[in-house]
Amino acid sequence: MTYRRIELKLLSPTIGAEIHGVDLGEPLDADTFGEICRAFLDRKVIFFRGQRIAAEDHVAFARRFGELEVHPFAPHKKGHPEVMVLRHGPDDRARENTWHSDVTWRLEPSLGSVLRAIELPEVGGDTLFSDMNAAWEGLSDEIRRRTEGLTAVHDFTRVFGGHLGADALTKKRAEFPPAEHPVIRTHPETGRKGIYVNAAFTSHIVGMSEAESRSLLQRLYRQAWIPETQCRFCWEPDSIALWDNRMTQHYAVSDYFPKVRRMERVTIAGDRPV
Numbered sequence: 001m002t003y004r005r006i007e008l009k010l011l012s013p014t015i016g017a018e019i020h021g022v023d024l025g026e027p028l029d030a031d032t033f034g035e036i037c038r039a040f041l042d043r044k045v046i047f048f049r050g051q052r053i054a055a056e057d058h059v060a061f062a063r064r065f066g067e068l069e070v071h072p073f074a075p076h077k078k079g080h081p082e083v084m085v086l087r088h089g090p091d092d093r094a095r096e097n098t099w100h101s102d103v104t105w106r107l108e109p110s111l112g113s114v115l116r117a118i119e120l121p122e123v124g125g126d127t128l129f130s131d132m133n134a135a136w137e138g139l140s141d142e143i144r145r146r147t148e149g150l151t152a153v154h155d156f157t158r159v160f161g162g163h164l165g166a167d168a169l170t171k172k173r174a175e176f177p178p179a180e181h182p183v184i185r186t187h188p189e190t191g192r193k194g195i196y197v198n199a200a201f202t203s204h205i206v207g208m209s210e211a212e213s214r215s216l217l218q219r220l221y222r223q224a225w226i227p228e229t230q231c232r233f234c235w236e237p238d239s240i241a242l243w244d245n246r247m248t249q250h251y252a253v254s255d256y257f258p259k260v261r262r263m264e265r266v267t268i269a270g271d272r273p274v
Contacts, residue, residue, distance in 0.1 A: 001042060005032040008039060015131035015248070016231030017043040024061050024240065025053040033064060040112075041190055045129045045231070045243035045250075051116070052238050055080050055264070062114040062266040069110060069269045071103070072172065073160040077264060084265040087119075090258035097254040099130065099224045100200035102245050102267065105156035107179045110245045111270035117235045121259035128251045129243060130230045132194030135223035136184060139195075143219060150183040150208075152217070154201045180206060183220070185273040187247050194247045195220050196273055224249045246270065 007020040017039060022032065039046050053061075059082055062068060068082045077083035088094040103109050115127075136144075155178045161169060183205060185196040197205075199221045205213040223229065233241060243250060 001038065003035050003039065005029075005035045006039065008043075010043070011047075011231040011233070012131075014134045015044045015129055015229070016047070016233070017045075018047045018049065020049075022048060024048060024051045025057050028061075028064075037065075040242060040244060044131055044133075044248050045233075045241060047233055047242075048240040049236060050238055051240050053116075053240075055083055058114065058116055058240075058264065059083065059266055062268055065268045066111055067269040069103075069267050071267065072176070073156070073163070082266050084267065085262070086265060087260070087262040088254070088257075089260035093257050094252065094254035094261065096252035098200045099221065099249045099251050100198040101132075101196070101249050104154040104181065104196070104198060104201045105176060105179055108272050109154075109179075109181070109270050111268040112243055112245045113241075113265050113267045115241045115243075115263055115265045117237055117239045118264055119260055119262035120235055120237060121256035121261055124253065124256035124259070125261045126232055126234050126253045127241065128230050128232045128253065130224040130226075130249045130251075132196065132224070132229075132247050132249060133187075133192040134229040135195050135226070136193050138223060138226065138229065139220075143216075144184075146216065147183045147220070150205055151180045152183050152197050152205045153203045154179045154181060155203045156201065158203060159200055178203070181273045185246065187244075188271060188274070190247075192247060195223055196246075197221070198224070198249055246273070 006022055009018040070081045071084045074084045077085055156176050183197055184193055186193055197220050
């Protein structure tokens with residue numbers, strides 16, 4: 001794939017690329033933004049370094065990809081409800097070190113996220129991304145046949161339920177009921193197939209016994225853990241990641257305790273998986 005406005009440095013054969021020659025604090029012309037979009041769909045997660053931008057620029061860049069959503073269970077930046085704050089340090093140990101796709105418990109999960117590094121430990125705190133299309137392609141024919149047409153339930157309470165009181169939990173349950181999504185989804189823009197269950201939010205496969213569901217889910221989860229499907233990003237201050245939540249999972253390495261790691265995330269609303 002040829003690019004004229006941007007430069008790409010690939011991080012693995014199928015997933016991940018650093019993009020150079022772009023300043024996200026400046027208006028992007030249509031051709032440059034079009035090439036970023038192509039790289040995003042092809043590489044599934046793209047990275048930018050040295051982006052000293054304001055929160056307004058962060059939000060504006062994300063909004064070019066679609067409507068933005070506000071996370072109902074996470075703190076937000078003052079004056080910017082779309083900007084989710086992820087801060088961990090000596091009094092708040094990180095818990096994102098599980099392979100997952102974001103907000104799959106929504107009926108219409110996110111298209112993707114734009115994550116910006118604000119404060120980092122001297123070492124540690126990398127993020128790994130896994131290509132769910134490559135993971136699906138790595139399945140045996142027998143497992144592919146077994147997963148065809150299956151749906152699974154995704155539930156926010158598996159991660160966020162323990163932080164809510166009984167009344168708040170009842171209210172949020174009504175607002176965000178468990179969602180059923182295909183076990184294998186088809187990307188709405190590329191047509192690629194990918195595994196769409198994750199250990200954080202998926203509770204069970206519909207129509208299977210508990211034991212059968214657990215066994216098949218564990219088999220699918222393990223596909224995300226294979227290094228050949230992954231890339232790893234070492235953060236620097238003012239780095240930005242944009243990932244396609246429809247065809248990736250990610251894992252935030254929580255190896256920096258008790259040092260501080262502060263990130264800010266803007267999430268792009270998506271559609272119902274098919």
